[in-house]
Amino acid sequence: MKLIIRGGRIIDPASGRDEPGSVAVASGRIVALGNEPAGFAADRVIDAQGCLILPGLIDLAARLREPGHEHVGLLESEMAAAVAGGVTALVCPPDTDPVLDEPGLVEMLRYRAERLHQARVFPLGALTKGLAGEALTEMVHLAEAGCVGFGQADQAMANTQVLLRALQYASTFGYTVWLRPQDAYLGSGVAASGSLATRMGLPGVPVAAETIALHTIFELVRATGARVHLCRLSSAAGVELVRAARAQGLAVTADVSVHSLHLTDLDIGYFDSHARLSPPLRQARDRAALRAALADGTLTALVSDHNPVGSDAKALPFGQAEPGATAIELLASLAHKWALDEGIPTTRAWATLTSHPADILASSMGSLQASLGRLVEGGVADVCVFDPQAAWVVTAEGLRSHGKHTPFQGYELPGRVRATLVGGHVAFERAVDRTA
Numbered sequence: 001m002k003l004i005i006r007g008g009r010i011i012d013p014a015s016g017r018d019e020p021g022s023v024a025v026a027s028g029r030i031v032a033l034g035n036e037p038a039g040f041a042a043d044r045v046i047d048a049q050g051c052l053i054l055p056g057l058i059d060l061a062a063r064l065r066e067p068g069h070e071h072v073g074l075l076e077s078e079m080a081a082a083v084a085g086g087v088t089a090l091v092c093p094p095d096t097d098p099v100l101d102e103p104g105l106v107e108m109l110r111y112r113a114e115r116l117h118q119a120r121v122f123p124l125g126a127l128t129k130g131l132a133g134e135a136l137t138e139m140v141h142l143a144e145a146g147c148v149g150f151g152q153a154d155q156a157m158a159n160t161q162v163l164l165r166a167l168q169y170a171s172t173f174g175y176t177v178w179l180r181p182q183d184a185y186l187g188s189g190v191a192a193s194g195s196l197a198t199r200m201g202l203p204g205v206p207v208a209a210e211t212i213a214l215h216t217i218f219e220l221v222r223a224t225g226a227r228v229h230l231c232r233l234s235s236a237a238g239v240e241l242v243r244a245a246r247a248q249g250l251a252v253t254a255d256v257s258v259h260s261l262h263l264t265d266l267d268i269g270y271f272d273s274h275a276r277l278s279p280p281l282r283q284a285r286d287r288a289a290l291r292a293a294l295a296d297g298t299l300t301a302l303v304s305d306h307n308p309v310g311s312d313a314k315a316l317p318f319g320q321a322e323p324g325a326t327a328i329e330l331l332a333s334l335a336h337k338w339a340l341d342e343g344i345p346t347t348r349a350w351a352t353l354t355s356h357p358a359d360i361l362a363s364s365m366g367s368l369q370a371s372l373g374r375l376v377e378g379g380v381a382d383v384c385v386f387d388p389q390a391a392w393v394v395t396a397e398g399l400r401s402h403g404k405h406t407p408f409q410g411y412e413l414p415g416r417v418r419a420t421l422v423g424g425h426v427a428f429e430r431a432v433d434r435t436a
Helices: 074-084 103-116 139-145 160-173 195-200 208-224 236-247 258-262 284-296 331-342 346-351 355-368
Strands: 003-012 017-026 029-034 044-047 052-055 057-059 087-092 120-123 176-179 227-230 252-257 301-303 383-393 412-422 425-429
Touching: 003 029, 003 346, 003 383, 044 425, 052 346, 057 331, 057 355, 074 087, 074 103, 074 412, 074 425, 087 383, 087 412, 103 120, 103 139, 120 355, 139 160, 160 176, 160 208, 160 227, 208 227, 208 236, 208 252, 236 252, 236 284, 252 258, 252 284, 258 284, 258 301, 258 331, 284 331, 301 331, 301 355, 331 346, 331 383, 331 412
Parallel strands: 003 044, 003 052, 057 087, 087 120, 176 227, 227 252, 252 301
Antiparallel strands: 003 017, 017 029, 052 383, 383 412, 412 425
């Protein structure tokens, strides 16, 4: 199909492009940016008046809950949610059921995802077998099956000897290790340590759970030369350690979730399990530090930390409820809200969801490295059309995800995805009310 995305504002953070124009697509690739090619006969036109035309968003933390929940069709619903949120590529953590520690499981997930013709799925392989933190997986075989890196998801590594060996192994082959910095013993609480957790009688997770883990990781990076991506920083103290490590030239990148970027522990309210998250929401000073660090590049990427949780698992006392929230459909709007709140330039804000995540994935994307997270002539046509003037209220009924639980329920958010293209295919398009 030939199509034109007509009359929008083209934003490509990778090149700094910010100009009005149209995007022409044919055979799944971008054939022109800016002016429409002479004689180009489009089979379909997408009206982008008043919209931003962006590279397809890349989400570095989105759980699909498969393998493990095929009986409820979670892959179908979560992929539909992804493209509705403008996400054309996502990284899936390895804590599925069973864990992604065997090549066959990785290949099955990729095959199932590819058949849906929606967002591209890049799996993370398990760093250790069963995520138990004891025996290393066969990373070479997992990489050959399609894994873009290796991690422990939310399972902390208590044995630093195993972590050292894992980083040595990964460094030898040039793999990136994805680690959520948390101490195995201090990180077992359910809320951030502080006056609110104390008053509510909730077991706390101190900031030291993050900083101790970061110190350990950085020392092992120095010893091995490994490349590490730090997942979902949550504290001001953690941000300062990352800033110092990057200044020293360590090969580390880091991301933050939309929840930590916008919410604090006060949003737990009266034991609201929608706000039962991992890492836990921290205080306002931590949120301010995370916002500033994302703006100045200390934190490289913004992630949804999408984790659809069933109603039964949330309808429990706060401390017993399963952590997690639906967020992938909210990602673009929450990024836009952060940019508006902080006065972040448009290209800088959207880089955290496009070119910067692509740079983290780099060569692990194979032949897609030159295209994803970018708008480039000849590149794969993964495109997000975003209406910054739209406003919408988050409701459970309005979410495509199987998980309906989010601490943002009832919020009015600015901006909404109008359309999403994956490989030139219109994977999602929202009806526009022209009568208003």
